[in-house]
Amino acid sequence: EPCSCSSKCVTRSSMALKGRIRQENIDGAEAKLAIVAVVYVEGIEYEDGRYDVLKNESSLSIDWLPMSHDVIESSRRPPSLQNVHFVDVGQETTALVIELLFDLLNMKLRSTYEIRVTSLYDTKCDRMLELTTHAALNVTFACERIIGADCHDSIKIDHHPVCDLMRTYHTQVVERNNADQVDVLISIEKNDNRMRKMRYFIAFQGKCESELSASGECVLDMDDAETRIARFCVPNRSNCTKFNKKFTLTIENFEASPTTRYGVQICGVLDHRFENPPILAGSSKIAADTLTVSQMTASLSVAPAADSLIRTLIGYAFVLAFLLIILIIFISYKCATGRWCKGRDEKNDQFLMDENSLTLFENHVIGKGRFGTVCIGQLSPDWQGSVVLDDQQRVAVKTNRYLDKSRKRDFFDEIEGAKEVGRHSRILSFIGTVVKNGNVLHVMEYCGNGNLLDYLIDKRKYMVDLQEKGIDLNESLPSLNEIDFDEVISIHDLYRISSQICTAMMYLGSKSIVHNALCARHVMISSDHNVKLADFGSISTPSTPNCTPIENQYKWSSLELLRGETATQLSDVWSYGVVLWEIFTMGGRPYYNVPDGGIRGLVEKGFRLQKPEGASIQMYQLMRESWLDNPADRPTFSQISQRISNFARENTPEHAVKNFITISTLCDYYLDDTRDVTLPRRQQTHYDAAALISESERLLGYRL
Numbered sequence: 259e260p261c262s263c264s265s266k267c268v269t270r271s272s273m274a275l276k277g278r279i280r281q282e283n284i285d286g287a288e289a290k291l292a293i294v295a296v297v298y299v300e301g302i303e304y305e306d307g308r309y310d311v312l313k314n315e316s317s318l319s320i321d322w323l324p325m326s327h328d329v330i331e332s333s334r335r336p337p338s339l340q341n342v343h344f345v346d347v348g349q350e351t352t353a354l355v356i357e358l359l360f361d362l363l364n365m366k367l368r369s370t371y372e373i374r375v376t377s378l379y380d381t382k383c384d385r386m387l388e389l390t391t392h393a394a395l396n397v398t399f400a401c402e403r404i405i406g407a408d409c410h411d412s413i414k415i416d417h418h419p420v421c422d423l424m425r426t427y428h429t430q431v432v433e434r435n436n437a438d439q440v441d442v443l444i445s446i447e448k449n450d451n452r453m454r455k456m457r458y459f460i461a462f463q464g465k466c467e468s469e470l471s472a473s474g475e476c477v478l479d480m481d482d483a484e485t486r487i488a489r490f491c492v493p494n495r496s497n498c499t500k501f502n503k504k505f506t507l508t509i510e511n512f513e514a515s516p517t518t519r520y521g522v523q524i525c526g527v528l529d530h531r532f533e534n535p536p537i538l539a540g541s542s543k544i545a546a547d548t549l550t551v552s553q554m555t556a557s558l559s560v561a562p563a564a565d566s567l568i569r570t571l572i573g574y575a576f577v578l579a580f581l582l583i584i585l586i587i588f589i590s591y592k593c594a595t596g597r598w599c600k601g602r603d604e605k606n607d608q609f610l611m612d613e614n615s616l617t618l619f620e621n622h623v624i625g626k627g628r629f630g631t632v633c634i635g636q637l638s639p640d641w642q643g644s645v646v647l648d649d650q651q652r653v654a655v656k657t658n659r660y661l662d663k664s665r666k667r668d669f670f671d672e673i674e675g676a677k678e679v680g681r682h683s684r685i686l687s688f689i690g691t692v693v694k695n696g697n698v699l700h701v702m703e704y705c706g707n708g709n710l711l712d713y714l715i716d717k718r719k720y721m722v723d724l725q726e727k728g729i730d731l732n733e734s735l736p737s738l739n740e741i742d743f744d745e746v747i748s749i750h751d752l753y754r755i756s757s758q759i760c761t762a763m764m765y766l767g768s769k770s771i772v773h774n775a776l777c778a779r780h781v782m783i784s785s786d787h788n789v790k791l792a793d794f795g796s797i798s799t800p801s802t803p804n805c806t807p808i809e810n811q812y813k814w815s816s817l818e819l820l821r822g823e824t825a826t827q828l829s830d831v832w833s834y835g836v837v838l839w840e841i842f843t844m845g846g847r848p849y850y851n852v853p854d855g856g857i858r859g860l861v862e863k864g865f866r867l868q869k870p871e872g873a874s875i876q877m878y879q880l881m882r883e884s885w886l887d888n889p890a891d892r893p894t895f896s897q898i899s900q901r902i903s904n905f906a907r908e909n910t911p912e913h914a915v916k917n918f919i920t921i922s923t924l925c926d927y928y929l930d931d932t933r934d935v936t937l938p939r940r941q942q943t944h945y946d947a948a949a950l951i952s953e954s955e956r957l958l959g960y961r962l
C-alpha cells in the first residue's frame with residue numbers, strides 16, 4: 259500500500275533552528291543571509307525524494323512580525339526557500355532540513371520572521387499531508403548585536419529601560435515580626451505620562467549600599483543576593499504580575515533600625531530584550547530612591563490597640579467589605595459576559611492615547627460605515643506604539659461623532675473586539691483610542707487600498723474597459739503599453755487573497771473567536787496589496803456566544819445562524835464561501851435582488867449562489883461545500899487553505915491556461931454595483947423563490 263499514508267500518519271511535528279545564520283554568495287549573485295531550520299516529523303515513512311515543502315502560504319509561510327522599533331524598508335523582500343532535504347534520524351522521526359535565504363538588508367535591520375511549516379507534499383501519492391501541530395519558529399535578526407555591523411540609524415536608538423518614572427511612594431507596615439523587624443508594603447502610583455509607552459515595568463529593591471551625594475538617592479548593588487527584581491505588567495500585555503493603579507512591593511523583615519536604608523528603583527521597559535537599567539559607570543550598581551525608617555515609622559504608629567468600640571466598628575467594616583466584594587464580583591461577571599460596562603474606563607485604559615499624538619484630517623474621509631466615518635490621521639513622529647506604520651505615520655481613524663446611542667454602543671463593541679483579537683500579520687492592527695472634544699476616535703492601521711469589495715470592483719471596471727477596447731489580457735502582448743498592470747488583477751492574485759483571508763480565519767480559530775461578520779467589505783487591502791481582516795464588532799467566543807445574524811450580514815450568514823442557532827467557526831466557513839464568491843465574481847452582489855428578509859427561506863429551500871463565471875469547477879465545488887446545511891459537513895479553514903494552495907499550484911502563471919478572468923458584464927450579479935450599507939439600492943426587483951431555484955439548477959447542472 260504505497261499510498262496508504264494519510265495526513266493522520268503524522269503524529270507529531272516540531273521545529274528547531276539549527277546551524278548558524280551565515281552570509282552566502284549564491285552563483286555569484288548578491289550576497290544573502292541563509293538560515294537553516296530543521297523540522298522534525300514523526301509518523302511519516304522516510305523515503306528519498308518522496309516529500310516536498312511547497313512554496314505557498316499553506317505549506318510554508320514566512321511572516322514578518324514587525325515590532326515597535328522595527329524599521330520599515332520598502333525594499334525588504336520576503337525570504338525564499340533555497341533547499342529542502344529529508345533525513346531519516348531514527349526512532350521513526352524524519353528531519354526536514356530547510357534552507358531559507360533572506361535579503362542581506364536584514365543585516366542592517368532588526369527583524370523577526372515567523373517560519374511555519376503546515377503541510378508536506380507527498381510526491382508519490384500527489385497529496386498534502388497536514389502536520390498535526392504546525393511547526394513554527396521565530397527567527398530574529400538583531401543588527402545591534404552583530405559586532406561591527408553597519409546598522410540602520412534608527413536601530414542605534416537606546417532602548418534601555420527608562421528609570422525614575424515614579425516619585426510618589428506610600429509605605430505601610432503590613433506585619434510586625436519582632437521588635438525590630440517588620441514587613442513593609444510600598445505602593446507606587448502611576449504618575450508619569452511616559453508610562454503609557456512602556457511594555458511593562460521592573461522594580462529593583464534592596465539594601466542601600468552607599469549614598470549618592472546631594473540627590474538623596476542611594477546605590478543598589480545588582481550583584482548583591484539581597485537585591486530583588488520584580489516585573490509588573492500593564493494588564494493584557496505580558497505574563498508578569500499585573501497592576502492597575504498601583505504597584506505594591508513588599509520588603510520582608512525590614513530592619514526597623516535607624517541605620518538600615520532601603521532603596522527602590524522603578525523602570526519602564528520599552529523592549530523586552532533590554533531589561534538592564536542604566537548602571538553607574540564601571541560597576542554593577544544602580545541609583546535608587548531611598549526609603550528611610552522614618553518614612554515607615556509614621557505608618558508603624560498607626561497600629562493602635564483596639565478597644566471594644568473599635569472592635570464593633572471593625573465588625574461593621576467586615577460586613578460592609580463582604581457586601582462590597584459580592585457587588586464587585588457581580589458587576590465583574592456582568593462586564594465579563596458583555597452585558598454591562600459597554601462604556602469605557604478611560605483611567606485604566608492602556609490603549610488610551612495622548613490627544614496630542616494624533617493629527618486628524620477630518621476632510622480626508624476614506625469611507626463611511628454604519629458606526630461612523632473613517633478619516634486619515636497622522637501620529638506624531640515620536641509615537642512609539644507596537645504597530646509599525648508607514649513612513650508618514652498614517653493611520654485610519656473612525657469617529658463616533660453623530661452616532662445615536664445604540665450605534666455608539668456598537669462603535670465601542672468594535673473597539674473591544676479589536677483589542678480581544680490581538681495582533682497577527684493578516685489582521686488589521688488596532689492602535690488605540692483618542693478622546694478629542696468629547697468624541698472618541700478609534701485609531702487603527704491604515705490600508706492604502708481600502709476594502710476588498712471596492713478594490714475588486716475597481717479592478718473589474720478597468721478590466722471591462724480593456725475588454726471593450728478589444729484588449730484580451732490573456733493574449734495581450736501586442737497591446738502591452740495600453741495596459742496599466744497596477745489596475746488589473748490576475749487569477750493567481752485572487753487565490754492569494756483567498757488564501758490570506760483563510761490564514762486570518764485560522765488565527766481567529768486558534769483563539770476560539772467567531773467573526774460573525776465576514777464579508778469582502780470587512781477585509782482591508784494594505785498598500786502592498788495584502789489582506790488585513792477587519793471589523794471585529796460582532797465577534798463571539800464560547801463564553802459569549804452569538805445566535806443572531808448581524809444586521810446587513812444576512813447574505814453572508816450561515817443557515818444555522820439564520821435559524822437562531824449558535825454560530826461556530828464553521829458558520830464563518832459559510833460566510834467565507836460567500837467571500838470566495840465575491841472574489842471570483844470580482845465584487846458581484848450576492849443574491850442581488852433578494853431582500854434580507856427573504857434569505858432564510860431561499861437558503862432553507864436549497865438555493866445557493868450560482869457559479870461565478872470566473873471560478874473553476876473545483877473552486878465552485880469548495881464554495882458549495884462551505885454552504886452545506888450541516889456545519890460538520892463543511893470543510894475547516896485549514897482544509898480550505900490546503901485546497902486553495904493546490905488550486906494555486908496548478909494555476910501558477912507559467913502553467914495556467916488563463917491568467918486573468920474574462921468578465922461577462924451580462925451577469926445579473928453586476929446589475930447594481932452600489933454598496934447596500936450606506937446607499938439606498940437603486941432598484942428592488944421582486945423575486946420568486948421557486949424560479950430562482952430552478953434557475954440555479956439550470957446554471958449548475960447539479961445540486962449538492
Ligand SMILES: Nc1ncnc2c1ncn2[C@@H]1O[C@H](COP(=O)(O)OP(=O)(O)OP(=O)(O)O)[C@@H](O)[C@H]1O
Pocket residue numbers: 624625626627628629630631632654656686702703704705706707708709712779780782793810935
Ligand atoms: N483601516 C482602514 N484603512 C483604510 N480604509 C479603511 C480602514 N477602515 C475603514 N476603511 C474604509 O472605510 C470604509 C468604512 O469602514 P467602516 O468600518 O466604518 O464600515 P464598513 O466596514 O464598510 O461597514 P460596516 O462596519 O458598517 O458594516 C471601509 O469600507 C473602507 O473603505
